Amino acid sequence: MHWHLSLCSWWPFTAPSLLLLSILGRQAGLAVVEVTGCSQWGAPSNESISLDGDVIIGGLFNVYYIPSAIERSFTKPPLYLSVHCGLSLDLEPLKYMYAMAFAVEEINNNSSLLPGVKLGYRIFDCCGRYPWALKAALSMVGGDTQSCNLTPAPLLIGESSSTIGIMLSRILGPLSVPVISYLASSPCLSDRNQFPNFFRTIPSDIYQARAMAQLAIRFHWTWIGAVLENSDYGRLAIQEEIQGKGVCLDFIETVRRETIMSDARRAALTIQASTVRVILVFCWYTDVKELFLELAKRNVTDRQFLASEAWSTSDDLLQDLTISKVSSGVFGVAIRSSAIPGFETYLRNLHPTRRPGDIFLREFWETEFGCSPGDTPFFERSSSKASLPQCSGTESLQEVQHPLTDTSQLRVSYNVYLAVYAAAHALHSLLSCPQTHSYSRNNSSTCSSPKNIKPIQLLQHLNNVNFTTPQGEMFYFQGADIPAKYDLVNWQNTPEGKLKLVLIGRVDGFDIHLNESAIQWSTGSNQVPVSVCSESCPPGTRMANRKGEPVCCFDCIPCAEGEISNKTGSSQCDQCPTEFWSNAEQTACVPRQLDFLSFNETLGITLTTAAVSGAAVTTAVFVVFIYYRQTPVVRANNSELSFLLLVSLKLCFLCSLGFIGRPSVWSCRFQQAAFGISFVLCVSCLLVKTMVVLAVFRSARPGAESLMKWFGPGQQRGSVCIFTCIQVIICAIWLTLSPPVPKHDLGFQGSKVTLKCATASMVGFSLVLGYIGLLACTCLLLAFLARKLPDNFNEAKLITFSMLIFCAVWVAFVPAYVSSPGKYVVAVEIFAILASSYGLLLCIFAPKCFIILLRPEKNTKKQLMAR
Template sequence: MSLLSQLITRWTLSALSLLLVWLVGRPLGLGVGIKMAQTLNCYRWGTPSDRGLFEDGDVIFGGLFSLRYMPPAKDYRFTQQPDNKPCTGLQNLPLQYIYAMVFALEEINHSSTLLPGVKLGHHIHDSCALPAWALQAALSMVGGDTQSCDRPVPLIIGGSSSITAQILSRLLGPLSVPLVSYTASSPSLSDRQQYRNFFRTMASDIYQARAIAQLAIKFNWTWIGAVVANNDYGLMAVKEEIQESRVCLAFVETLQRENIVSDARRAALAIQASTAKVILIFTWYTDVMELFKQLEKLNVTDRQFLASEAWSTSSDLRQSTFSRRVASGVLGVAIRSSPLPGFETYLRNLKPSRRRNDQFLKEFWEEEFGCSPGTTTAPPFASLPPCNGTESLWAVNNVFTDTSQLRVTYNVYLAVYAAAHALHSLLSCPNVNSSPGRNITCSFRSPVKPIEQLSKVNFTTPQGEVFYFQGADITAKYDLVNWQSSPEGQVKLVLIGRVDGFDLHLTESAIQWSTGSSQVPVSVCSEACPPGTRMATRKGEPICCFDCIPCADGEISNTTGSTQCDQCPSEFWSNAEHTACVLRQLDFLSFNETLGITLTAVAVSGVTVTIAVFVVFLYYRQTPMVRANNSELSFLLLLSLKLCFLCSLVFIGRPSVWSCRFQQAAFGISFVLCVSCLQVKTIVVLAAFRSARPGAGALMKWFGPGQQRGSVCFFTSIQVIICIIWLSLSPPEPQPDLEIPGLHVTLKCAMDSVVGFSLVLGYIGLLGCTSLLLAFLGRKLPDNFNEAKLITFSMLIFCAVWVAFVPAYVSSPGKYAVAVEIFAILASSYGLLFCIFAPKCFIILLRPEKNTKKHLMARQ
């Protein structure tokens, strides 16, 4: 409703209220035992007395009930004065509500403690489930009886729907007439600023909507359909409760009473097309009946229905053949049931002969027994024969006489007692228990408004229940019911739990589902993601529709339906299923694996070859080939090469504190010793050829064997000093490489000081480049066997290997970085060994004729 229409409605109702006060012409006070003067000219509201149920008394309670459901046809020809024709289609259950009010009033009239000396009467009207009829009847009651102009009612029990209650409350508010509803449940009626005169014995729909949402969450129904009444009653359940929980709505279909057939057809088609297996229905039971008829035509029989209190206990629905086919196992919320001792006897003893002015009972009697009560002979043109007087309700079993589960009926009973206790305070009735044996009656002292007294009501019902209002509301109490098929083919209403406020108490084992078994139906848009995956919502779809994405490596999810994956601690890694974090396994280059065995074999082979060359050179040490190439430096070079091959083995195996320190020192010193020997050999070659020139004979004296050994020691000692400083200040330590992803974490020698390792490599590179430069300068010296050429080629290989080593080492993960370093050591060692000593061994062993001084000194 727009703001403008609301303002117009409020202005209209206020104007009607003021008009009513002007017409009545007197305040609505109460007087016990005082007959009010009748007005000669009464305004006729058009509601004859024969359309209601009346009983005179000192105080009159008004009652409004939706007894009939078929409104009369309206005449829009304007050819006669407007007159409201009666509604048709008597409903048995609302008729029970009416007699519950009468029963409660008679019970109070016979009470010696509640309102002693005061007789309560009633004016009860049928509102035909139409707000306009309810408004007309309410105006008739608050203005006095339509024919006798009797005193007005101070309070009305009625307003069966929330819309009707809102209209009546706005109308009666300016007149300070309270309205106590027994079924109006809209949360908006709890607003005391708008509805200060409104009270109800029915809990707000917020509680039953939240109870249904809790049921959906409890059974993991995240994808449900909704069919609701197109008013506050239905739309509130969808907007305020269901959508605010973790439940998604597959569809929402609304039903309008005026277009119920077409609306029910549309809703049935939506149910049939939807993947949702659980359907929430929040509307009146007559609308549900039409919906079930449409579902039966479409043969939709595999849905689980959630019922609101408006139809969950309807016996007409339960016993209908189409409901048995499409709506088995209904799970619903129902108004809390409570017994009323003596009420069944009261109902079954009702007879039209004892209540001659009771038109409601007469009409019920005619429909139930097919005869006209109160006459013994049939009047002319009578449609029904007269009753013989033997008819009795003791033989009738229908919803009117069924008192096994009194729900709304009990709400009506509570409303009457709440009004009576408010009136007890209003009339300043004394406490009977404090003055036993005395004839005590109530007295009217001051015109206290009934609204104030209702707000303070706090009493214990005859059933032992403590009752009080919290604003306009009462404490929410519901039953959880289940439709279960009996062996006789009937559908029973079974109590499976209760709702107290927002607390849900449920016996799951007692539920019979729509499948006929104890297996809970599944209604989801997407199946719950298993452990090891996470939910990823689909773009443009509700959050209940999602895809399951496997967790990334190193992340886990150990619960079903996880929204995210959790990162494992650095010492742990995810298992293959990504459901648990397991301790990471230490990995290193070992002697047992293929790569370790291969590198070990290559290193040992290098040592073996080096030893073989050493033996050959030692055996042929007196030959010109060995002597011409500075045999002492050659033996020292072979020794350093053997150390280079051997130091590669230190890198294989589990790293320890001492192995991490020793491997880098051995690597750095061995290679410096090797390169130093090559550099000195190159200098010797250059010095030898320079000394052959005139005036350069003393050059070799300054670079003799002693200086050569000293140079090697000097170059090597610098590397030794670098290693000592490095290993003393910040030595490598064995640490797992946790930054590299994977279950296997490499245990490696972590370089805490990159500077120290860089100095070791840099010094080796400096000596290598210097040796390459010197050898390059002496490559064309005139000699048949110029060793400078061999040194040049070997140093090119050496430098190429170590230049390629740097990026390969940095980019290699885990233990493969160690393998790259070992490969570089072995490759450069083999390069030096073969480039320098292979040609010499070839001549020594295979070309001995060339192993002469004459051949070696010959010019090329």
């Protein structure tokens, strides 16, 4: 089958596609495609240089560029069919191109690498345009056509753009043509499944973006802005590493080469209005220049810029005084630099007469020296400068200080140099492989010849390349990538007003080595700029995110009691251990203060005073009763029980003092036993007195005379003793089997830990209280029954009121005791003891003392027996 297609009138995107069909058809042996019009888009145009050789390496560079002042309206097709794509030379890519030429010539002079094989090159200028890059790549890979007698290139070096690199790899993937890029750094190109034929001598942007994120965290820049090239280069780096590393982006502005003027204005306005002080810029240096010019117009000079490797070492920006105030202090990641011995001499020896086919060198010569190096048929582009005078022949780059000949910091040029050497070593391995290790697709037993190299063979050898460079550096590919190495650079002011590039550190994989003291920031000092949405929370507080705002914008909330944060910027407060509590500043856990009801505090003094006062009043009553013991009021109702009751009341008041002070093993045992026995003794006396009153009035009835013999003085003392001994037995058993012990009470969360007597057995404590309650209720019941007995002075009424008060106090005691925290449990128990004791003392003895002391006329037998 034979097809004939005329491509001269086709749009450039269509032409490369048909050329690809031609190449695939020819390699498959299925069809022949006759392509005419190759001179327009397939053959080397004037924007290319070449060197013949046994094996040809293709090169793609962007030597010319259209100035950013040209806006694209996208209302009509771009002029991709024009012969020339740009208006002026870009010197940096020109140096990259000559680095490739130098490396090829150096390899040809090396007898140990590719011996007997001459390496050639064919280098095209692609101007950064997708159609030009594709048609140049396919024309080099296509080789012989009916219209163009060209040797096919089994390998390409280029391009600088990640997007073009992706396109080239996808289009040339079916042909297995290796593509080695020197500047395409998009992370997605590391995917060997999608791009098995792609290699690069520049690290992936994953490492660059990760280094920038580490630097932002190191300098506490949590609130930054970003200006990105609207391509794979800019977008993927931000998505991969910057976001989600504790760094928040206030804004992301994208710019395009075609609309850079309006995009730069928009980005400048955003930067001016933002509160961020650190701006990350992932763009080509020509785009950055437009952005800085817009910022200079608005006098925005207080921002710190983080530079990507695409512009961090740009001489064009460093030497531009109009943007020096904006760009001062730029801190960036740069492609690592390395020396290429002999390259400076090579550049200085460049001359149009020795390279008559080099249109780029001629253009440079005309621009630099202002003269025409001579008329040759190669230079159609020079027609616009035909009026220039002829050069004298003495013009030379030997003594000229020019960026083209400056090899002090070779970065991308060295990447190009490495790419050529990687290709050469893969070719060397392919052409000298042993017969038993053939890599050809059909598994032939012979190695390839220079004239019969298949790209897939070269691709397989390129995957395994491992060599030492002329500079003594080990080189190998990790998939598509090389080990990540970067320089860290800083733009610093000089006395002349210009900016200089200063090396301040390096990045080796994931490790950053940085000399912070050598950095000059945008402020002109060594003071690190501050760029945060919210100031870091001081110790003692925690961060609380604001609703609907980025995580870097937050409020500082004080830690709760018992929690601390001991460092700046804590996201949460930590709970102190059980026996510790937070200090006043909430910054440290300190041991809790030991807390108990002491005699020195206000509450302890008050209760002690009340107890001592009760004991004193009881003593006073006792003295009065002793003094007036012969009077009828004292002798009535068994004065002996009255005296015993006063003694027991005094013991009740004094036993409360045992609850105050630091608890110990013996004090815990004594206080409960004293409390239980004292109150049983007291209630027993009242119970016996009530029983005596009832017995007296019952005995007055006919037939009940013998009742009083059971309630004589001996029987009364015996009853009190029996009732009390039962309580003594209960306390003895309780204190023997499971006595109360001092214990730290940690249940109450506070700065203090309470030392109290812990009741180990609630059964024992309940029996003690229950027995007292049983006696009290019995006494209350009997006193209630005897309250209306006919007598002028009925003590049963007084006992009834006292027992009501007693029972009310202890019924209220139970819930108060259970719910009180810390040392207040002890205070509640003391209060109950004192309240019930005062109730008994006042209800029973206050009326008698009143009669004895203030109404002695009533203290007679006649008054007492009156009805």
